[in-house]
Amino acid sequence: MSLPLGFRYSAVYAGLRKTKRNDLGLIWSDKPASAAAVFTTNVVKAAPVLAAQANLLAAGGRVQAVLVNAGNANCATRTGDRVVKDTLSALSKSLKVPAKLLFPASTGVIGVEMKGELVVKAIPALVTEASESRFDDVALAIMTTDLVPKSVAAGLELKGGVVHIAGMTKGSGMIHPNMATTLAFVMTDAEIAPAKLQPILKRAVDASFHRISVDGDTSTNDCVLVMANGASGVAVAPRELKAFEESLTVVLQSLAKQIARDGEGARKLVTIDIQGTKNNADAARIARSIANSPLVKTAIAGADPNWGRIICAAGYSGIQFDPRGVDIAFQGTPVCQRGLAVDFDESALTERLKENDVSIGFKLRGDGKGAATFWTCDLTEGYIEINGSYRT
Amino acid sequence: MSLPLGFRYSAVYAGLRKTKRNDLGLIWSDKPASAAAVFTTNVVKAAPVLAAQANLLAAGGRVQAVLVNAGNANCATRTGDRVVKDTLSALSKSLKVPAKLLFPASTGVIGVEMKGELVVKAIPALVTEASESRFDDVALAIMTTDLVPKSVAAGLELKGGVVHIAGMTKGSGMIHPNMATTLAFVMTDAEIAPAKLQPILKRAVDASFHRISVDGDTSTNDCVLVMANGASGVAVAPRELKAFEESLTVVLQSLAKQIARDGEGARKLVTIDIQGTKNNADAARIARSIANSPLVKTAIAGADPNWGRIICAAGYSGIQFDPRGVDIAFQGTPVCQRGLAVDFDESALTERLKENDVSIGFKLRGDGKGAATFWTCDLTEGYIEINGSYRT
Secondary structure, eight states: OOOOTTEEEEEEOOSOSSSSSOOEEEEEEEEEEEEEEEEOOOSSOOHHHHHHHHHHHHTTSEEEEEEEEEEEOOOSOTTHHHHHHHHHHHHHHHHTOOGGGEEEEEEEESSSOOOHHHHHHHHHHHHHTOBTTOHHHHHHHTOSSOSSOEEEEEEEEETTEEEEEEEEEEOOSOSSSOOOOOEEEEEEOOBOOHHHHHHHHHHHHHTTGGGTTOSSSOOSSOEEEEEEOOTTOOBOOGGGHHHHHHHHHHHHHHHHHHHHHTSTTOOOEEEEEEEEESSHHHHHHHHHHHHTOHHHHHHHHTTOOOHHHHHHHHHTSSOOOOGGGEEEEETTEEEEETTEEOOOOHHHHHHHTTSSEEEEEEEEOSSOOEEEEEEEEOOOHHHHHHHTTSOO | OOOOTTEEEEEEOOSOSSSSSOOEEEEEEEEEEEEEEEEOOOSSOOHHHHHHHHHHHHTTSEEEEEEEEEEEOOOSOTTHHHHHHHHHHHHHHHHTOOGGGEEEEEEEESSSOOOHHHHHHHHHHHHHTOBTTOHHHHHHHTOSSOSSOEEEEEEEEETTEEEEEEEEEEOOSOSSSOOOOOEEEEEEOOBOOHHHHHHHHHHHHHTTGGGTTOSSSOOSSOEEEEEEOOTTSOBOOGGGHHHHHHHHHHHHHHHHHHHHHTSTTOOOEEEEEEEEESSHHHHHHHHHHHHHOHHHHHHHHTTOOOHHHHHHHHHTSSOOOOGGGEEEEETTEEEEETTEEOOOOHHHHHHHTTSSEEEEEEEEOSSOOEEEEEEEEOOOHHHHHHHTTSOO
16 A cells, blocks of 8 residues: 655654653655644643644644654643744754644653753754655654554545555553543545545544544543645545545544554454444443443453443443343354343353454344444453553 | 341351352341332342332331342343242241341342252251351351451440441442442441431442442442341430431441452552542542542552553543642652642652552642542452453
């Protein structure tokens, strides 16, 4: 799959992380791109989030470059705003791009002053070494407790020609309830106005990142950014907006599922399908309740088809339903029908629950048309190990 | 501390558990007692919960005996209602007490048919062996993954003489979000009308069991029951109701804190104090958000004074506040003031966080009068070990 045209990438080690691994990344469009972003709803917002929101507004929804670091969240710090200002100012000079077209993002520890001078010092090399082929280097640089870099690319044939969409993300944490920062950057060479892009991104995020239960309980630094620089020369026609949205949704869902699969300590991607509720919102609420239950997540880790934990988590979701109308399946195998146990080959199902991909189906009998799909991961000892001493 | 007068206790092994450990308990008052109870709000309710609610209503708030078993929740089973009926009927004959004065309770696995005949068979011995001194045997019999039995006794001097209050409970699970069943039985020899008792219990539970975040996300079997049999001959006078409520609250808080301390895999009791919010409800919501954060709980397990996770969890609680007005302390040591890091002796504080009792203080500056105290536990590898294969 080809990457979108007109973007350059770079990553260097600025010294923000203790271990010597690239911790500073640059995504740089040849020209200002239409941009849309979704940010954390946390009351506590990191300095780069506030600056990114302000810049996006000041530039009328345009971004030309992203400056992202790992190792420090630049949040709840005395010097946060100053650090953002100094580093963007240095990058602005180096790229010859107005500062308001720059988009800052940070991930790492909260409450520790960030050494902006290390970033300023690293910027010349960062800019010099930028190239169209270094996409993966940025995906690697933004990782924190992630075990693998996460990226995806897709092509879409429009009437005027092919456009490309590529995205990268970082996540980890137990996904929810969590505070691990989610950062996602999606680049496309399609031509589309910022005003068109924002609602499309909002809906695509609702169907992807918000389905791994990161909304509501978001970190201080979360953001998902899309940049469309039009370098393909192909504009998205009004009647093609739906197709473009679908492609963007597929890209974001792939990234979101990669985050769920790589949850801290996780060994499995768990897909939860809810059907038969009154509406989609009810289905999402039941799905979220199941996805967030540590008892469900540990049962999956132990390959235990313990459907009692599923029906119980659904029961405290806040959605009313008749327990006698509940069907539950693991890996497509019915384990509960009309709210009661059904016979199944327990040892065979336990074997199948040891697979890397686990599905949970929860269906209410009747004529309800509501449905939702959620993704989560299992909960293992690894999660505790990682988080018991992350800061130190 | 003396136990309340006029209650007998018994426990036997009926064979509901795989391991041979008492799994059937009886609490038996010499005469019908005034009773009040708070039940699970889960949509999915076990058969004994529905029967207990019906009996309490039919008997006008009177209970003479509790029949409780561990090993099977008798929930989401085909034969649930029949099992409750048969076992209460057998107990009714054996005790010569009308069935509607009997209160059933169960804890254990969901969705597996319960063998009622084992209980029926065990009832004669259960009744024969009942005695005033076997209180602790029942507390032991109701344990599931609890490591220690949980009980407390208190005395209260009223105008007419001394009354006694004693309670036992079982819990475990990570407390919240959880589905581990909470059962609590409180006995008193005070004389008080059922209509007076119910609102007192409701408020006492709000200040105790609902402060270890079990409300909302409750199991299919949760219940807290208080029985007042008047055997002391001392009635609670109208002007003494407040003092009685305070004693009952102290008893329930002790039981609730014992549950939190013995959370699955837990090594520490964590007390979270919130101050300075607009009202108590806001404080409780922030406290709950902090108490439920796996990242906070793992940091405590690792003795890591990671206040960034505290402020972040408060930030996604849904309550609005100015991060620059936040003070945070661990073990009374300030680690964050006005939303910013303050200098503290990190190694000394890390040592203190290794203690069995950890306190987290979160205060908003200003004139807000809201406050709340919550209790939770740390999250360790032990939790995963216990829950990865509980059912099998």
